[in-house]
Structures are given as C-alpha cells and as structure tokens.
Amino acid sequence: MPTGNICKRGLTVNTNASALSDQTRNPPAAIGFAKSPTCVNVRRRTTPRHRTTQDRSAVALTSGDVDLDAFTELLTPRGQRALAEAGELAGADPVAAATTLRKTYDATLTSAALTQAGLRERARAKFGQDAGVMYFTPHGLEQSTRAEVAEHRARRLLEAFPGAPKVVDACCGIGGDLLALARAGCAVTAVDTDPLTVAVARANAEALGLEATVTVADAADVRPEDYDVLFADPARRTSRGRTFDPLAYSPPWPVVLDLLSRAGLACLKVAPGIPYEFIPEGAEAEWVSYKGEVKEATIWTGREAARRATLLPGGHTMTATGVQAPVGPTGRYVYEPDGAAIRAHLVGEVAEIVGGRLLDPMIAYIAADDPVDTPWATRYEVEDVLPFSLKKLRTALRERQIGNVTIKKRGSALDIERLRADLRLKGDNSSVIILTRIIDRPSVLICRPLSPA
Numbered sequence: 001m002p003t004g005n006i007c008k009r010g011l012t013v014n015t016n017a018s019a020l021s022d023q024t025r026n027p028p029a030a031i032g033f034a035k036s037p038t039c040v041n042v043r044r045r046t047t048p049r050h051r052t053t054q055d056r057s058a059v060a061l062t063s064g065d066v067d068l069d070a071f072t073e074l075l076t077p078r079g080q081r082a083l084a085e086a087g088e089l090a091g092a093d094p095v096a097a098a099t100t101l102r103k104t105y106d107a108t109l110t111s112a113a114l115t116q117a118g119l120r121e122r123a124r125a126k127f128g129q130d131a132g133v134m135y136f137t138p139h140g141l142e143q144s145t146r147a148e149v150a151e152h153r154a155r156r157l158l159e160a161f162p163g164a165p166k167v168v169d170a171c172c173g174i175g176g177d178l179l180a181l182a183r184a185g186c187a188v189t190a191v192d193t194d195p196l197t198v199a200v201a202r203a204n205a206e207a208l209g210l211e212a213t214v215t216v217a218d219a220a221d222v223r224p225e226d227y228d229v230l231f232a233d234p235a236r237r238t239s240r241g242r243t244f245d246p247l248a249y250s251p252p253w254p255v256v257l258d259l260l261s262r263a264g265l266a267c268l269k270v271a272p273g274i275p276y277e278f279i280p281e282g283a284e285a286e287w288v289s290y291k292g293e294v295k296e297a298t299i300w301t302g303r304e305a306a307r308r309a310t311l312l313p314g315g316h317t318m319t320a321t322g323v324q325a326p327v328g329p330t331g332r333y334v335y336e337p338d339g340a341a342i343r344a345h346l347v348g349e350v351a352e353i354v355g356g357r358l359l360d361p362m363i364a365y366i367a368a369d370d371p372v373d374t375p376w377a378t379r380y381e382v383e384d385v386l387p388f389s390l391k392k393l394r395t396a397l398r399e400r401q402i403g404n405v406t407i408k409k410r411g412s413a414l415d416i417e418r419l420r421a422d423l424r425l426k427g428d429n430s431s432v433i434i435l436t437r438i439i440d441r442p443s444v445l446i447c448r449p450l451s452p453a
C-alpha cells in the first residue's frame, strides 16, 4: 500500500491506505486543513475508489482548528460567499471541494469555510435548523448544550424568575445556553476567557437575530450581584481530555462556589456523574436525559431544595418523595429506570409507578408482575432467570435458537463483548439478557423486549 504525502496542485494528499479508518476512529485529530497558505492537508485512501456516505461524512466532519483571524474573515461579505459555496459542496469529496474553492479563495479562507461548513453539518444533531446559520469551533461544539436541553433550562429559569431577568452567563462557550436564554426573553450578558469563542458566540447571537452582550473576561471577575440570575457551565476538559472531577473544572470550583454564593438565583451545569458531596446544601439538583441518555445535571440555588429527574424531549419531571422500594422476587417483567431517575436516586419512585420491587437493594432493576407503560423505565418480559453460569446460559440460548442478544448489566463485572464471543451464538431469534445480582447472587435474566404500547 502506498504511504506518504504528495503535493499536487497545492494539495497535500496523504496516500496512506489506512487513513480513512483512522479518521473514523479518531475524527478531529486525524486530518485537517493546514494553516499553510499553499497546502491543504487531506488524507485520502487510494482504494477503493468510491467512499461510502459514512466515509464521506467522516471526512467532512473532520475539521481543522478554527483560527480567530480566519474566522473574522469568514464574517466579511467575501467570507460569507466562501462559506455559502462551501456549504453547497457539503458531502462532496473534500479534495474536490477544496480544489473548487481554491479557484476563487486563498487557502486560509478555503480551509476556514470548509471547516465551518463541516462543523455546521455536524451541529445539526444538536442545534437543528439553527446550525445552518451558526458558527462553531470543534471544542465549542463538543462542549455546547443541546438546544432542547438549553431551552428546557431557560424555561425553568423563567418560571423561577418571570419577566425579562438580567442573566449573566459566566463561561458562555459558543453560546448554546446564552442563545436559548436570550430567545426565551432574558437580557443576557456573557463572558468567556477565549477570544475566538467570544467572537463565535457573538456571531451566533447576531446570526439568530438575538440580543446579547458577549465579552472576553474571566468568570472570577463577574459580579453576580449586578444580575438577577447567574448561569455557569464550566469547562470540563483538561489538556488530557474530559474530566469528571469538579475540582478540575474551569473556572475552578472555588470560583464557581463563590459566584453561586453571591447570586440570588443561580443555575450551574455540571457532569451527570457529579459526586453528591459537591452539591451545595439546600440546592436543587436536576438530572436531565434526552431520548434516554443522561446529558447533564443542573444545580439550582436560590430555589427550593429538591432532587429532580427530567426526561426530554417529553418534558416529564419528577422529584424525590422519599419512598423506598421494597426488595422482592423476580416477576413477569423487569424494568430498567431511565438514567436520570437512577442518577437522581429516584428508583423508589419509579418502582412505585410500576408497582415493583428491587431484585437487589443496591441495584436499579425493578421486578414487577404487571405491564405498566411509563416514560420512566424500559420494560422487558422475563422468560427465564438463571444463576450465572456461562455453560448454562449458552445452553439456554442454544435451546431457544437465539443468535442475536442485547446484553445489559448492572452489578456485574463481566465484559460484555467477551461474553458475547464466549456464548458462540447461533440461531435466528433475538433476546435481551440482563446480567445482575439478585440478593448478592450473580444471575442472568433472559428477556424479550416489549414493543412500546
């Protein structure tokens, strides 16, 4: 296989045949448009000649760094023309797209326009139609709040402080939250330490016709006393990648706590796995999931203390009542609560809804005898319950001709993919198997997924 770079009509093309699969595995770092004025770095594999749609999007999504000067140029009339043309080329072969744009624009603007067009495509999943006119940086997009979640938060903020509250966003990123707050009617002032990010957030407000004041500043210099509401979504990335430790957040945790303590009403977005001991006393902690995936936790201070779970896009919400689930035997059904309810420690409340009991006091699987349709849990019909043994499980699945399994686990250290291989599945039937503990005994439930009512 050929390997290396060739420079052809201003394009550096890496002909390493493995490049495309590398991109798929590690998109942002693998390829990018170079800042060099003469060359655009694009990795291309030589065979097969035709890329799949997935391959194409892997290439299109792979963006280089966004640079402040290039971004500023993108906002000029010429930059906007380049961006519009790059948008029309979305999905085309990136080498061909770059070649087309280079006939009119220099390499820096070509790179900036193609990168931005790729980011817009990628942002559709989070921002829907708005993504088509918004601007992004790769990190800014990654860290931004999905529109539906930001809208939910803005709605709750306005419930707590109706009217047109003055809100300060102390670390605004590319503006996922500030845009939702401004759109909901808040008067938003926002800061971020990164000048490019501020330029992007400003451009986003303008592109969406929203009013917001966005400046370069450190959150530590924000005066929450001057606003009705403080909002903060600290960066959870370090030089080594994503962090789950609040003490590694930026702005630093003590700065965040100081801001909260000086604000009347405050809302702080944190990782869903935030250890409970970090939640300030008297605060409301809300865990939000979107389509069954837990996205974030929000800490509200200045409103009634609660533990809350919210399911989006449906908007179902529930707070802790303190009910404890009983522990009892397996039943005809097993329910798996939504992750937001589990994180919010609302498993007892979900068990009450389905009339169920826990299989193990420490594990969030609920056994019940009746089929109850609820957004708070996924229900499976139990066909068999076995003490865990690879041999017995393999035999049970063979007898049922189960060749396709979805494996779920809680309270089991087994490696799912290893188990799947060890089961040597054969047959046309499908099943859900649940690995868990039942009063401390490693067990497996063989289940049928129920289609929703």
Ligand SMILES: C[S@@+](CC[C@H](N)C(=O)[O-])C[C@H]1O[C@@H](n2cnc3c(N)ncnc32)[C@H](O)[C@@H]1O
Pocket (backbone or CB within 6 Å): 140, 143, 144, 145, 146, 170, 171, 172, 173, 174, 175, 176, 177, 178, 191, 192, 193, 194, 197, 217, 218, 219, 220, 233, 234, 235, 236, 250, 251, 252
């Ligand atoms: C998670 S992002 C915010 C995302 C934003 N809520 C959104 O939806 O687009 C965190 C931001 O905090 C900024 N930041 C980090 N430390 C900061 C500090 N000390 N003061 C202000 N901003 C800071 C980072 O530059 C980053 O843009």
